[in-house]
Amino acid sequence: MDSRTGLPVVGMVGGGQLARMTHQAAIALGQSLRVLALAPDDGAALVAADVQYGDHTDLSALRTFAKGCDVVTFDHEHVPNEHIRTLAAEGVTLYPPADALRYAQDKRAMRERLTELGAPVPAWRPVETSDDLVTFGAEVGWPVVLKAARGGYDGRGVWVVTDAAHAAELAATLLAGGTELIVEERVPLRRELAVQVARSPFGQVAAYPVVETVQVDGICVEVLAPAPDLSEELALAAQQLAIDLATSLGVVGLLAVELFEVADGDRSRVIVNELAMRPHNSGHWTIEGARTSQFEQHLRAVLDYPMGDTSLAAPVVVMANVLGGEPGGISIDERLHHLFAAEPGAKVHLYGKQVRPGRKIGHITVLGDDLDDVRARAARAARWLREGHSEREE
Amino acid sequence: MDSRTGLPVVGMVGGGQLARMTHQAAIALGQSLRVLALAPDDGAALVAADVQYGDHTDLSALRTFAKGCDVVTFDHEHVPNEHIRTLAAEGVTLYPPADALRYAQDKRAMRERLTELGAPVPAWRPVETSDDLVTFGAEVGWPVVLKAARGGYDGRGVWVVTDAAHAAELAATLLAGGTELIVEERVPLRRELAVQVARSPFGQVAAYPVVETVQVDGICVEVLAPAPDLSEELALAAQQLAIDLATSLGVVGLLAVELFEVADGDRSRVIVNELAMRPHNSGHWTIEGARTSQFEQHLRAVLDYPMGDTSLAAPVVVMANVLGGEPGGISIDERLHHLFAAEPGAKVHLYGKQVRPGRKIGHITVLGDDLDDVRARAARAARWLREGHSEREE
Numbered sequence: 001m002d003s004r005t006g007l008p009v010v011g012m013v014g015g016g017q018l019a020r021m022t023h024q025a026a027i028a029l030g031q032s033l034r035v036l037a038l039a040p041d042d043g044a045a046l047v048a049a050d051v052q053y054g055d056h057t058d059l060s061a062l063r064t065f066a067k068g069c070d071v072v073t074f075d076h077e078h079v080p081n082e083h084i085r086t087l088a089a090e091g092v093t094l095y096p097p098a099d100a101l102r103y104a105q106d107k108r109a110m111r112e113r114l115t116e117l118g119a120p121v122p123a124w125r126p127v128e129t130s131d132d133l134v135t136f137g138a139e140v141g142w143p144v145v146l147k148a149a150r151g152g153y154d155g156r157g158v159w160v161v162t163d164a165a166h167a168a169e170l171a172a173t174l175l176a177g178g179t180e181l182i183v184e185e186r187v188p189l190r191r192e193l194a195v196q197v198a199r200s201p202f203g204q205v206a207a208y209p210v211v212e213t214v215q216v217d218g219i220c221v222e223v224l225a226p227a228p229d230l231s232e233e234l235a236l237a238a239q240q241l242a243i244d245l246a247t248s249l250g251v252v253g254l255l256a257v258e259l260f261e262v263a264d265g266d267r268s269r270v271i272v273n274e275l276a277m278r279p280h281n282s283g284h285w286t287i288e289g290a291r292t293s294q295f296e297q298h299l300r301a302v303l304d305y306p307m308g309d310t311s312l313a314a315p316v317v318v319m320a321n322v323l324g325g326e327p328g329g330i331s332i333d334e335r336l337h338h339l340f341a342a343e344p345g346a347k348v349h350l351y352g353k354q355v356r357p358g359r360k361i362g363h364i365t366v367l368g369d370d371l372d373d374v375r376a377r378a379a380r381a382a383r384w385l386r387e388g389h390s391e392r393e394e
Numbered sequence: 395m396d397s398r399t400g401l402p403v404v405g406m407v408g409g410g411q412l413a414r415m416t417h418q419a420a421i422a423l424g425q426s427l428r429v430l431a432l433a434p435d436d437g438a439a440l441v442a443a444d445v446q447y448g449d450h451t452d453l454s455a456l457r458t459f460a461k462g463c464d465v466v467t468f469d470h471e472h473v474p475n476e477h478i479r480t481l482a483a484e485g486v487t488l489y490p491p492a493d494a495l496r497y498a499q500d501k502r503a504m505r506e507r508l509t510e511l512g513a514p515v516p517a518w519r520p521v522e523t524s525d526d527l528v529t530f531g532a533e534v535g536w537p538v539v540l541k542a543a544r545g546g547y548d549g550r551g552v553w554v555v556t557d558a559a560h561a562a563e564l565a566a567t568l569l570a571g572g573t574e575l576i577v578e579e580r581v582p583l584r585r586e587l588a589v590q591v592a593r594s595p596f597g598q599v600a601a602y603p604v605v606e607t608v609q610v611d612g613i614c615v616e617v618l619a620p621a622p623d624l625s626e627e628l629a630l631a632a633q634q635l636a637i638d639l640a641t642s643l644g645v646v647g648l649l650a651v652e653l654f655e656v657a658d659g660d661r662s663r664v665i666v667n668e669l670a671m672r673p674h675n676s677g678h679w680t681i682e683g684a685r686t687s688q689f690e691q692h693l694r695a696v697l698d699y700p701m702g703d704t705s706l707a708a709p710v711v712v713m714a715n716v717l718g719g720e721p722g723g724i725s726i727d728e729r730l731h732h733l734f735a736a737e738p739g740a741k742v743h744l745y746g747k748q749v750r751p752g753r754k755i756g757h758i759t760v761l762g763d764d765l766d767d768v769r770a771r772a773a774r775a776a777r778w779l780r781e782g783h784s785e786r787e788e
Contacts, residue, residue, distance in 0.1 A: 030744025350424025
């Protein structure tokens with residue numbers, strides 16, 4: 001509790017854009033997010049008043065950070081699960097709890113648990129030897145998808161394996177390097193969907209509308225809310241699946257369920273791809289596009305406040321990620337001028353990050369009535385902000 | 395320019411809720427608002443990363459603060475106009491400029507200039523002796539409204555004078571105390587309206603929809619957007635008036651024009667009550683209720699970015715101020731729980747302020763389709779957050 005305001009102190013481990021945007025939401029709730037950052041130029045450290053510095057893998061740094069926090073939560077999945085257990089045993093409140101978070105930290109544990117729960121998952125197998133991979137490929141057909149159990153994101157830690165020879169070589173190399181692996185069938189997907197739910201310790205759950213996520217090279221570039229041309233039946237089934245998973249896994253805070261939509265005769269069904277237990281790129285559209293942003297909802301959930309209204313603020317909402325381009329060209333400030341002149345309704349979110357090619361440095365949200373129009377405007381705005389890009393190319 | 399981000403640094407003098415909410419908007423634009431606060435528990439100082447401490451009447455504190463700011467702007471009107479002139483002469487960019495801001499700092503200067511411009515104003519007169527006031531009352535009829543030319547807000551610095559005896563006594567006392575005074579006729583108003591425009595140095599102007607402001611004891615308690623049952627003709631006239639004033643006065647940033655709606659035969663017309671040149675309580679509804687919040691718009695204007703879309707995000711938007719109540723009763727945190735349970739769609743903004751009876755400590759915004767319903771929900775939510783109030787009273 002902050003004695004100056006009578007309101008709780010939420011600590012977030014990690015100083016990236018998720019903490020940055022969570023701080024914006026905390027301000028409205030009368031709070032000031034406490035951030036554990038690595039460096040003063042982390043996106044959240046640039047804007048938050050209450051910043052501590054330390055490594056998220058250092059138990060003593062975490063222990064110091066947790067002092068005086070009513071609840072500690074996470075901007076990423078990289079805090080060692082055993083540290084979360086240790087702190088919880090010492091009396092710190094951490095959400096999501098270690099027992100839930102492990103399913104977002106370890107893809108093998110997630111696949112095992114989802115299989116036990118009867119949730120729809122691709123055919124999969126742990127890979128402990130090269131033979132495991134070769135055998136699995138022969139059974140389900142090449143190519144297959146090899147994944148590091150831990151630490152991957154934005155396409156990293158995922159390999160498409162084309163044949164037995166490739167499999168034997170790649171698995172041997174990775175296993176020799178100590179990488180824990182699983183393999184999955186390559187699902188013939190129609191598209192990727194995502195659904196977010198928030199769950200409080202009291203057990204209240206609120207689901208957001210199902211969205212379509214458009215990926216290029218394993219990186220999400222665009223989110224369409226609500227997912228276009230999705231049957232109400234499948235939308236409800238996807239939301240129910242996410243609610244059931246949040247409840248079964250004991251999630252507190254946000255759960256993002258990334259889904260594959262696949263053919264099922266004339267209809268479609270969904271298969272669980274990945275889980276994340278924090279604010280998620282697939283939910284950035286909610287800042288302007290839903291009555292309650294995912295960032296506020298995450299705070300409400302971890303504080304055991306009742307959940308906010310998740311309904312759409314417009315018929316169509318599109319979020320486009322802004323990726324870093326090659327250095328050079330006109331400055332980001334000048335590009336903003338051009339963008340604002342062309343698109344007075346585009347909502348810009350910049351993360352204060354150093355630009356590296358392909359890195360997510362911000363996002364754009366556009367609301368409207370017509371999907372094609374809104375999508376074109378969002379994509380154009382995002383391209384204009386990309387470093388090294390001149391508006392003349394339009 | 396912030397070398398870490400390549401984006402401009404805006405400095406705001408004053409650490410109240412306007413700076414607090416401007417910082418939220420700055421974060422989305424990739425910036426971090428630099429704040430000159432009086433004390434560490436100022437609302438903005440609690441949440442901003444880049445805070446300096448100093449008195450806004452101290453020229454050397456202002457000079458130090460301005461170093462490294464691309465532009466300096468204001469959370470209130472209390473920076474001495476001559477200090478703004480001095481800093482501008484030294485090369486600092488300050489918006490609104492001193493020549494414009496004086497009309498928001500000095501009601502006599504404002505009334506004189508608006509009279510010259512032919513803008514609709516109440517009958518008024520400067521009061522330099524008790525006789526001036528007595529004579530004016532006799533001419534226009536009692537009661538009349540006596541105002542301090544400088545420093546009043548939220549009903550302070552305004553006196554309703556009932557008759558000649560009252561006038562003579564009050565004016566003598568105030569003039570002896572050195573208070574500069576003007577007097578105005580008491581306008582037989584139908585209601586109060588307000589309209590906000592933003593203007594950039596380039597001269598682009600964007601107007602928000604006209605709103606109705608509901609005042610109790612001189613304090614704004616509620617804002618209805620758009621103003622209900624306002625003819626399109628009068629709405630356009632009010633917006634045009636505000637645009638003309640912003641341009642004539644050379645405003646850069648936001649201009650709020652507080653208006654009286656008065657009868658004009660069978661129809662209505664508007665008269666200018668007050669001017670403010672900063673984000674304003676009558677525009678808090680724009681955070682969720684307009685495509686571009688007033689706080690983002692103020693930043694865009696003072697940075698000479700093109701203006702954002704000012705259109706409504708819902709058919710009806712109601713903002714209700716949360717006023718501090720008597721100490722005691724259940725805590726603010728517990729009241730938030732109750733409020734969120736009852737109104738999942740109410741958007742809460744708390745300012746991190748120490749509670750004093752009658753002080754604005756936050757606001758609530760509700761969006762919807764039906765005015766009566768939205769208004770009732772916003773008012774109920776605001777009452778629930780009031781200190782010393784139990785939800786049982788509902």
